[in-house]
Amino acid sequence: MARGLDVGTMNIISSRPEGDGTTFVQQRNSFVEIEYSDMAEQMLSRSEVLHIRKDDKVYVVGDDALNFANIFNKETRRPMEQGILSSEEASAIPMIKLITEQVAGTPERQGEKIFFSSPADPIDSDLSTLYHQKTLESMLADTGFDPEPINEGMAVIYSELADNNFSGLGVSFGAGMTNICLAYYAVPVMKFSIARGGDWIDHQAAQATGTPVDKVTSIKEDDFTLDFTTDVGGVEGALSIYYENLLDYVIEMISQEVDQEDVEEGLDVPVVVTGGTSSPEGFEELFAQHLEDVDIPFSISDVQSVDDPLYSVARGALVAARSEEESSGGGAATEQQSED
Numbered sequence: 188m189a190r191g192l193d194v195g196t197m198n199i200i201s202s203r204p205e206g207d208g209t210t211f212v213q214q215r216n217s218f219v220e221i222e223y224s225d226m227a228e229q230m231l232s233r234s235e236v237l238h239i240r241k242d243d244k245v246y247v248v249g250d251d252a253l254n255f256a257n258i259f260n261k262e263t264r265r266p267m268e269q270g271i272l273s274s275e276e277a278s279a280i281p282m283i284k285l286i287t288e289q290v291a292g293t294p295e296r297q298g299e300k301i302f303f304s305s306p307a308d309p310i311d312s313d314l315s316t317l318y319h320q321k322t323l324e325s326m327l328a329d330t331g332f333d334p335e336p337i338n339e340g341m342a343v344i345y346s347e348l349a350d351n352n353f354s355g356l357g358v359s360f361g362a363g364m365t366n367i368c369l370a371y372y373a374v375p376v377m378k379f380s381i382a383r384g385g386d387w388i389d390h391q392a393a394q395a396t397g398t399p400v401d402k403v404t405s406i407k408e409d410d411f412t413l414d415f416t417t418d419v420g421g422v423e424g425a426l427s428i429y430y431e432n433l434l435d436y437v438i439e440m441i442s443q444e445v446d447q448e449d450v451e452e453g454l455d456v457p458v459v460v461t462g463g464t465s466s467p468e469g470f471e472e473l474f475a476q477h478l479e480d481v482d483i484p485f486s487i488s489d490v491q492s493v494d495d496p497l498y499s500v501a502r503g504a505l506v507a508a509r510s511e512e513e514s515s516g517g518g519a520a521t522e523q524q525s526e527d
């Protein structure tokens with residue numbers, strides 16, 4: 188059985204086929220450090236809280252980290268930043284390993300295919316994604332999987348544009364990054380990332396209004412809509428301003444890159460916007476409006492949003508894994524025939 192895995196700055200999500208559908212398992216890519224005591228560890232184990240002990244510290248990992256951080260009045264820590272393993276976080280690798288194992292489980296057979304998402308190199312920073320990708324690859328191989336990276340933007344195309352011959356522009360608005368891929372008949376024509384996403388919006392809005400970042404994130408995720416009717420001066424007002432600024436920035440970068448890539452002018456394709464940051468109501472409309480303000484040398488048939496933006500990348504990774512599994516199965520059958 189093939190698997191997909193979306194390793195994101197905020198969420199790690201696995202996907203596997205079940206019946207006619209797909210099952211997703213998700214954990215927040217964060218952790219919090221608490222003091223070790225025998226009692227604490229016993230309680231954590233009994234209540235099935237995902238945790239790991241190291242010397243005199245216990246780390247509560249994944250979704251529960253946020254609850255524990257609130258109770259103990261601590262900040263959560265994140266193994267990834269701007270789309271890749273954080274160089275600032277010494278515990279990044281063991282934490283991400285624990286979350287990944289919990290989410291993806293172990294393979295049913297040695298060498299089972301798993302496609303995991305990996306961002307494209309950003310065009311607006313010096314960050315390189317190679318170390319991140321190779322580290323994840325060896326981590327998954329250690330668990331017994333046969334891992335293969337898939338570009339995050341390409342995963343969006345696989346997941347959302349099957350009805351359009353896997354042709355179009357896929358944009359994944361994540362936490363640490365925005366990943367963009369233009370594909371034509373499942374062949375990537377252009378792919379790149381931008382080192383800004385939901386985290387950037389949160390930090391800017393937090394700084395502008397003097398509000399703790401975690402608080403801004405909850406307000407944004409709870410009931411924020413991009414309708415620009417919210418009062419000026421509040422957190423929601425600041426969120427709208429930085430949302431619009433991020434959209435303009437991303438659209439400007441797309442326009443620049445398309446120009447440089449010499450994309451064929453006769454192209455007429457849809458754009459799909461997805462990822463957690465595309466969740467608020469009004470996002471798709473705002474994106475479509477702002478896209479009209481720039482010069483793009485090919486024509487865009489429409490801008491589409493998706494029903495469950497958090498799962499697009501994991502779903503697309505699974506589509507790729509299954510297609511690879513089928514084609515290698517097909518290869519074996521052909522070999523069998525030729526032997527006869």
Ligand SMILES: Nc1ncnc2c1ncn2[C@@H]1O[C@H](COP(=O)(O)OP(=O)(O)OP(=O)(O)O)[C@@H](O)[C@H]1O
Nearest residue numbers: 195196197198361362363364385408462463464466
């Ligand atoms: N309902 C919501 N409204 C607004 N923002 C949301 C909502 N739900 C999640 N988000 C934001 O979406 C982002 C997480 O999205 P996603 O899981 O697609 O990112 P990721 O894959 O973890 O990150 P990346 O791809 O950048 O590494 C976070 O910034 C989060 O705050």
Ligand SMILES: [Mg+2]
Nearest residue numbers: 195359361500
């Ligand atoms: Mg992502």
